[in-house]
Amino acid sequence: xxxxxxxxxxxxxxxxxxxxxxxxxxxxxxxxxxxxxxxxxxxxxxxxxxxxxxxxxxxxxxxxxxxxxxxxxxxxxxxxxxxxxxxxxxxxxxxxxxxxxxxxxxxxxxxxxxxxxxxxxxxxxxxxxxxxxxxxxxxxxxxxxxxxxxxxxxxxxxxxxxxxxxxxxxxxxxxxxxxxxxxxxxxxxxxxxxxxxxxxxxxxxxxxxxxxxxxxxxxxxxxxxxxxxxxxxxxxxxxxxxxxxxxxxxxxxxxxxxxxxxxxxxxxxxxxxxxxxxxxxxxxxxxxxxxxxxxxxxxxxxxxxxxxxxxxxxxxxxxxxxxxxxx
Amino acid sequence: xxxxxxxxxxxxxxxxxxxxxxxxxxxxxxxxxxxxxxxxxxxxxxxxxxxxxxxxxxxxxxxxxxxxxxxxxxxxxxxxxxxxxxxxxxxxxxxxxxxxxxxxxxxxxxxxxxxxxxxxxxxxxxxxxxxxxxxxxxxxxxxxxxxxxxxxxxxxxxxxxxxxxxxxxxxxxxxxxxxxxxxxxxxxxxxxxxxxxxxxxxxxxxxxxxxxxxxxxxxxxxxxxxxxxxxxxxxxxxxxxxxxxxxxxxxxxxxxxxxxxxxxxxxxxxxxxxxxxxxxxxxxxxxxxxxxxxxxxxxxxxxxxxxxxxxxxxxxxxxxxxxxxxx
Numbered sequence: 309x310x311x312x313x314x315x316x317x318x319x320x321x322x323x324x325x326x327x328x329x330x331x332x333x334x335x336x337x338x339x340x341x342x343x344x345x346x347x348x349x350x351x352x353x354x355x356x357x358x359x360x361x362x363x364x365x366x367x368x369x370x371x372x373x374x375x376x377x378x379x380x381x382x383x384x385x386x387x388x389x390x391x392x393x394x395x396x397x398x399x400x401x402x403x404x405x406x407x408x409x410x411x412x413x414x415x416x417x418x419x420x421x422x423x424x425x426x427x428x429x430x431x432x433x434x435x436x437x438x439x440x441x442x443x444x445x446x447x448x449x450x451x452x453x454x455x456x457x458x459x460x461x462x463x464x465x466x467x468x469x470x471x472x473x474x475x476x477x478x479x480x481x482x483x484x485x486x487x488x489x490x491x492x493x494x495x496x497x498x499x500x501x502x503x504x505x506x507x508x509x510x511x512x513x514x515x516x517x518x519x520x521x522x523x524x525x526x527x528x529x530x531x532x533x534x535x536x537x538x539x540x541x542x543x544x545x546x547x548x549x550x551x552x553x554x555x556x557x558x559x560x561x562x563x564x565x566x567x568x569x570x571x572x573x574x575x576x577x578x579x580x581x582x583x584x585x586x587x588x589x590x591x592x593x594x595x596x597x598x599x600x601x602x603x604x605x606x607x608x609x610x611x612x613x614x615x616x617x618x619x620x621x622x623x624x625x626x627x628x629x630x631x632x633x634x635x
Numbered sequence: 636x637x638x639x640x641x642x643x644x645x646x647x648x649x650x651x652x653x654x655x656x657x658x659x660x661x662x663x664x665x666x667x668x669x670x671x672x673x674x675x676x677x678x679x680x681x682x683x684x685x686x687x688x689x690x691x692x693x694x695x696x697x698x699x700x701x702x703x704x705x706x707x708x709x710x711x712x713x714x715x716x717x718x719x720x721x722x723x724x725x726x727x728x729x730x731x732x733x734x735x736x737x738x739x740x741x742x743x744x745x746x747x748x749x750x751x752x753x754x755x756x757x758x759x760x761x762x763x764x765x766x767x768x769x770x771x772x773x774x775x776x777x778x779x780x781x782x783x784x785x786x787x788x789x790x791x792x793x794x795x796x797x798x799x800x801x802x803x804x805x806x807x808x809x810x811x812x813x814x815x816x817x818x819x820x821x822x823x824x825x826x827x828x829x830x831x832x833x834x835x836x837x838x839x840x841x842x843x844x845x846x847x848x849x850x851x852x853x854x855x856x857x858x859x860x861x862x863x864x865x866x867x868x869x870x871x872x873x874x875x876x877x878x879x880x881x882x883x884x885x886x887x888x889x890x891x892x893x894x895x896x897x898x899x900x901x902x903x904x905x906x907x908x909x910x911x912x913x914x915x916x917x918x919x920x921x922x923x924x925x926x927x928x929x930x931x932x933x934x935x936x937x938x939x940x941x942x943x944x945x946x947x948x949x950x951x952x953x954x955x956x957x958x959x960x961x962x
Contacts, residue, residue, distance in 0.1 A: 314730040319760025329758060332735055333722075336743040337753035346754035348719055348776055352679065356721035356774055358759040392675055394683035395660075396772045398725070403641040408659055416663040426664035427673035430772075431656060432685040433646025434960065438767045445723045445757075445772035447683055449675055633761065 317628030319360075321523025321569075324628050326532075345382050351452040355382035359444045362633040364411070366485040368478075368497030371444055372414035374571060377501040378522070378635060379448035380422040384506040385518040385574055387458045388450035390422060395446050396430040400439040411442070422501035424448065440633075453510075460536035462516040463577050467604040469541065470576045472505055472589055473498070473597035474549045475526055476565030478572070480557045482634055495553045500572030505595045508588045509576055515585075517577040523629050525567045529575045530611045531625035541611045542620070543602030566613075567626055569634045577604065644955030646687075648850025648896075651955050653859075672709050678779040682709035686771045689960040691738070693812040695805075695824030698771055699741035701898060704828040705849070705962060706775035707749040711833040712845040712901055714785045715777035717749060722773050723757040727766040738769070749828035751775065767960075780837075787863035789843040790904050794931040796868065797903045799832055799916055800825070800924035801876045802853055803892030805899070807884045809961055822880045827899030831919045836903055839912045844904040850956050852894045856902045857938045858952035868938045869947070870929030893940075894953055896961045904931065 317324040329342050340346055345355035359375045369377075376393060383390040395415065399408070419426050481497040483489065502520065509515045517537075519529045534541050550558075550565045558565055572594055578585045582600050589595035602614075611623045644651040656669050667673055672682035686702045696704075703720060710717040722742065726735070746753050808824040810816065829847065836842045844864075846856045861868050877885075877892045885892055899921055905912045909927050916922035929941075938950045 312732055314726050314728060314732060314735065314760055316728050316760050316762065319726065319758060325758055328732075329756070332732070332739050333753075333756055333758075336739050337722075337746070337756070339754055339756065344721075344723075344755055344757045346719075346721070348754075349679070349778065350677070352676070352776075354719065354721055354755060354774070354776060356723045356755055356757050356772070358723040358725050358757045358772065360725060360759045360761050392673075392681065394671075394673070394681055394774055395664075396671075396683045396685040396774075398685050398687060398770055398772075399641050399646065401641060401643050405639055405641060405655075405659070408641065412659050412663050419664070426660075427666055427675075428671055428681060428683055429656070429660055429664070429666065430671045430683050430685050431646055431652055431660075432687045432770075433641055433643050434687050434767060434770075435643065437764065439770075440761060440765045443725055443759075443761075443766075443770070445683070445685065445725075447681070447721055447723075447774035449679075449681060449776070451676065 316632040320629035322528055322626040322628050345386055353383055353386045353388040353450050353452060354447065355379055356447040357382060359635060360633055361635050362440060363485055364441050366497055367481050367494045369499035370411060370414050371442060372411035373418045374499050374635060375444040375446045376415050376418040376422060377499055379446040380424060380501040380503055381520040383448045383450035384503040385520050387456040387510055388452045390424045390448050390450040390503055392449045393419060393424050393426045393446055394428045395426055395444060398439050398443040399433050400441050401433055401436045403441055418501060422503055456510055458515060458517055460517055460533050463537040463539060463604055465539055465604050465606045467516060467577045467579050468582045468600050469543060469602040470578060470598055470600050472573055472595045474551045475570055475573055476550060476554045476568035478570050479568035479631055479634060480554045483557060498570055498572035500594050502572065502574055502594050504592045505589060508592050512585045512588050514578040514580050515576055516579055518574050520574045521570045522635055523569050524626055525569055526575055527566045527623050528625060534611050540605045540608035541602060542605055542608060542614055545613055545615045547599055547601045549597055549599055563630060571635060643959040647956035649855055649953040649955050672713055680710055680713045680715040680777050680779060681774065682706055683774040684709060686962060687960050688962050689767060690812055691768055693824055694808050694821045696826035697738055697741050698769060699738035700745045701826050701962060702771040702773045703742050703745040703749060704826055706773040707751060707828040707830055708847040710775045710777035711830040712847050714783040714837055715779045717751045717775050717777040717830055719776045720746060720751050720753045720773055721755045722753055722771060725766050725770040726760050727768050728760055728763045730768055745828060749830055783837055785842060785844055787844055787860050790864040790866060790931055792866055792931050792933045794843060794904045794906050795909045795927050796870060796929040797905060797925055797927050798900055799922040800900060801878045802897055802900055803877060803881045803895035805897050806895035806958055806961055807881045810884060825897055825899035827921050829899065829901055829921050832916060832922045835915045835919050839915050841905040841907050841912050842903055843906055845901050847901045848897045849962055850896050851953055852896055853902055854893045854950045855952060861938050867932045867935035868929060869932055869935060869941055872940055872942045874926055874928045876924055876926055890957060893950065898962060
């Protein structure tokens with residue numbers, strides 16, 4: 309690979325992206341972390357997200373819904389209540405206004421569902437061939453309730469790791485739509501706003517860390533967490549929730565659901581008894597299939613999978629995501 | 636023109652853009668105005684801007700500098716003190732990392748100058764041919780000092796209209812660079828952060844309204860103001876500050892500097908004696924050539940130019956900007 313130019317992997321959200329951000333941006337800017345969110349004054353939190361998903365419309369959502377839920381989730385996993393969104397659109401000349409209206413409808417529908425207001429925007433148009441239809445950048449602002457604190461620095465050995473349902477569904481829906489695999493019924497993206505789920509998690513008083521598992525999948529979140537918390541993580545293959553469709557597509561294409569992007573799934577780390585936490589998660593619309601998938605430990609360094617036959621397999625941070633333009 | 640598809644004019648920031656935003660976005664979202672800025676909780680203000688300028692590097696700046704100063708200015712003309720910036724980058728595969736570093740340097744240099752911190756970001760990469768090198772969306776957050784209020788609703792007949800220097804310089808620099816006119820010396824963009832100027836204006840206690848005159852130029856700002864305030868505006872041709880280069884290029888290409896984009900110029904409306912206000916503006920680095928160019932009146936409706944021979948000529952809101960991809 310040519311080290312002097314940008315590759316698709318630099319946009320994968322995985323190791324390549326982290327190194328690029330670290331060397332080009334974080335070394336120059338005042339970014340406290342490599343993340344897309346940061347604290348403002350007082351208890352305000354901000355997060356920004358560029359959406360370049362292809363195709364623009366897919367089973368379970370479209371770029372409009374995704375642009376709202378993606379940013380809502382970035383704010384929500386900070387433990388904050390998302391309140392305001394701005395949207396900047398870069399539109400290709402010749403884009404159908406009917407599609408733009410459909411996307412705007414979808415944005416507002418999701419904003420209503422998530423309890424956020426879209427309060428400002430910017431519209432730019434570029435010549436034919438200079439954008440793939442439409443890109444949307446959303447920025448969200450939310451407020452941390454008094455007393456709420458989460459983060460990798462709070463994670464301890466013995467804590468449990470949970471996810472709120474089946475993994476890899478977004479990526480599989482996009483693969484099916486993009487590659488015209490014509491699976492029947494078409495697999496749906498899990499694209500959803502998670503603010504009710506994160507609020508329920510926080511209300512239990514047991515949550516130490518939350519992160520949405522988008523580009524790079526659950527493995528990328530776990531590796532970042534393991535690195536930041538300087539603790540090991542072991543997850544159980546048998547406990548991982550995966551739909552039969554996702555299993556089949558992954559088997560066919562040689563993919564692993566742990567590495568695939570989700571748009572309505574988060575990884576949560578909680579302390580103490582997990583039963584009341586799982587119950588609380590399952591009360592919410594996006595948490596019905598919540599399960600414990602593993603635990604934090606000091607017995608290993610890095611992230612490991614305990615396979616169904618009982619052996620441990622290292623799950624490395626991926627260099628790149630197998631699918632560009634996934635969100 | 637086909638009314639069902641997006642045209643370059645929809646991104647011009649002029650009448651076409653306003654109608655599109657009004658019909659597609661404002662009708663659905665909770666946008667208080669058609670602007671790119673809005674109020675958050677407390678005294679916080681947010682603004683978002685997509686930057687798609689072509690070429691990426693130009694005399695007087697580059698897309699990095701512009702992405703910071705453009706957003707700083709949107710916040711500053713609200714009367715607020717810009718504090719934080721987020722940046723989302725959409726990069727074309729194959730983009731030279733050296734150029735990205737140069738642009739990041741430029742962003743940080745301008746951020747330091749403007750007193751803002753770049754605190755979070757997102758990086759996406761699209762395939763070759765799917766973005767024209769690089770697009771940058773910046774979102775800024777600032778805070779309104781206690782007691783500061785500005786806006787078109789405060790503008791009264793008899794108020795004076797000021798600009799902080801020569802108009803049209805940004806557009807002329809871009810035309811020269813893009814069309815390879817090879818003017819010597821190459822005209823420079825006025826691209827600059829105006830937070831010192833807006834602070835000086837506010838400190839006078841006489842400012843009623845401020846707006847940066849970007850896409851669509853001074854005429855677009857004045858028409859929006861006239862419409863919102865329901866008052867007429869008359870500006871004096873003889874008082875308009877225009878460089879000889881801008882005059883020459885405009886003469887050659889049949890353009891009018893009043894309609895050209897600026898990136899370091901604002902329109903301010905002030906009440907009372909203008910002398911102390913102009914003096915205060917001239918003390919700042921970006922206000923040295925500040926002048927009164929006209930006044931608010933109820934003698935006319937809309938915006939008029941008093942020509943050098945004394946007649947009045949209507950200056951209509953432009954449908955579109957003559958130059959796409961100007962910012």
